[in-house]
Amino acid sequence: MKTVFSYQDRTDLYKMKKKGIAWEGIQMVDLKGQYLKIKDEVDRAVLDCMASTQFINGPQVKAFQTAFEEYLGVKHVIPCANGTDALQIAFMALGLQPGDEVIVPAFTYVATAEVIALLRLKPVMVDVDPHTFNITAELIEPAITHKTKAIVPVHLFGQSADMEPIMALAAKHGLYVVEDNAQAIGADYTLRNGQVKKTGTIGHIGSTSFFPSKNLGCFGDGGALMTNDDGLAARLRMIANHGQTKKYYHDEVGVNSRLDSLQAAILNIKLKHLDEYAAARQKVAAFYDRNLGGIPTLQMPARQNNSSHVFHQYTLRVKSDDRAKLQQWLKNKGIPSMIYYPVPLYKQKAFSDYAPAGFELPVTEQLCREVMSLPVHTEMDLELMGYIADGVSSFFAAKNNN
Ligand SMILES: *Cc1c(COP(=O)(O)O)cnc(C)c1O
Numbered sequence: 001m002k003t004v005f006s007y008q009d010r011t012d013l014y015k016m017k018k019k020g021i022a023w024e025g026i027q028m029v030d031l032k033g034q035y036l037k038i039k040d041e042v043d044r045a046v047l048d049c050m051a052s053t054q055f056i057n058g059p060q061v062k063a064f065q066t067a068f069e070e071y072l073g074v075k076h077v078i079p080c081a082n083g084t085d086a087l088q089i090a091f092m093a094l095g096l097q098p099g100d101e102v103i104v105p106a107f108t109y110v111a112t113a114e115v116i117a118l119l120r121l122k123p124v125m126v127d128v129d130p131h132t133f134n135i136t137a138e139l140i141e142p143a144i145t146h147k148t149k150a151i152v153p154v155h156l157f158g159q160s161a162d163m164e165p166i167m168a169l170a171a172k173h174g175l176y177v178v179e180d181n182a183q184a185i186g187a188d189y190t191l192r193n194g195q196v197k198k199t200g201t202i203g204h205i206g207s208t209s210f211f212p213s214k215n216l217g218c219f220g221d222g223g224a225l226m227t228n229d230d231g232l233a234a235r236l237r238m239i240a241n242h243g244q245t246k247k248y249y250h251d252e253v254g255v256n257s258r259l260d261s262l263q264a265a266i267l268n269i270k271l272k273h274l275d276e277y278a279a280a281r282q283k284v285a286a287f288y289d290r291n292l293g294g295i296p297t298l299q300m301p302a303r304q305n306n307s308s309h310v311f312h313q314y315t316l317r318v319k320s321d322d323r324a325k326l327q328q329w330l331k332n333k334g335i336p337s338m339i340y341y342p343v344p345l346y347k348q349k350a351f352s353d354y355a356p357a358g359f360e361l362p363v364t365e366q367l368c369r370e371v372m373s374l375p376v377h378t379e380m381d382l383e384l385m386g387y388i389a390d391g392v393s394s395f396f397a398a399k400n401n402n
Contacts, residue, residue: 033379058261076233079259083209131302137165155184177203
């Protein structure tokens, strides 16, 4: 079924397509390849779930919750319907008032700020570190006012924000910390005393997403919250379940946000592979580092020594105005690339109310102009990595020869 195809066959991918050879091309993420490796186990679990007809709150959900708590070393996991809901439920649980300020990075996926605005809270956008792309305590501190109630570090692209100084700053000002861990599930953060914690379990609440292309993805939408605080866990669980404390007794206005039994069944299987998936991504990253590190125009992804990097994305900075040309060059070779993210939050029309006209953050501006993500996923072999790295190098080699 799968055509054997050499990536090294540079004579070109388009000819192959034209000849009608079935090949899906190089992808940013190869969900099909990943599925085929665990197909028997996944299919069996899905069929069992269907046969049981316990589609909602089946035993798979509780089993996944427990396994995930154990994996993360956290007291409570609260599964929910998606990562955006997880963030919304987190802010609802904190009992914030309209107008309260929540500090977020300006360089992130929109979901982070969206739920804050939706709850009539005020997202306050701060700049990020030019190397890690994450917010830091130093960047957060000047944005704290008497209205600030919470900070949302986003562990962007798979590496933890430097959490220990952020937690210290939050403690000093009496603020909550909600970690948006949608991109870094499984990453480790090492405290100064040597203790290692999983991202998402360091702040008061952590949230994550099981969107299919995330590092731990299900076959549809899914999400979860995590906390070590018993009181917050009870509130999160209640809010995710219609504000219900006892069946048909509703203490608060909540939402309906559940993880389907089918998705939990799939996640139960994929969780066992999460560390091996991270290792596969890290291998790709190390290969790119080795093979592209010598190109002066490229800034390679920074590695913090107190955090592992699970490479949800492998994101370069193209420090020249060649990004669009490079993308086109790669495209001609059948190599996809993506811009995460092209527009700062404060320049999104939907968020114009939260940023005065002309508001700009220098690093965020620069990153939106320069970042470019290369394919990184669990199914890449050396040949494919080589083809992609050569594709990138050849652009700069051709440029230097002109
Ligand atoms: C994917 C993502 C989300 C939202 O997750 P969904 O499950 O798609 O709602 C939130 N924050 C970040 C940083 C993400 O990457």
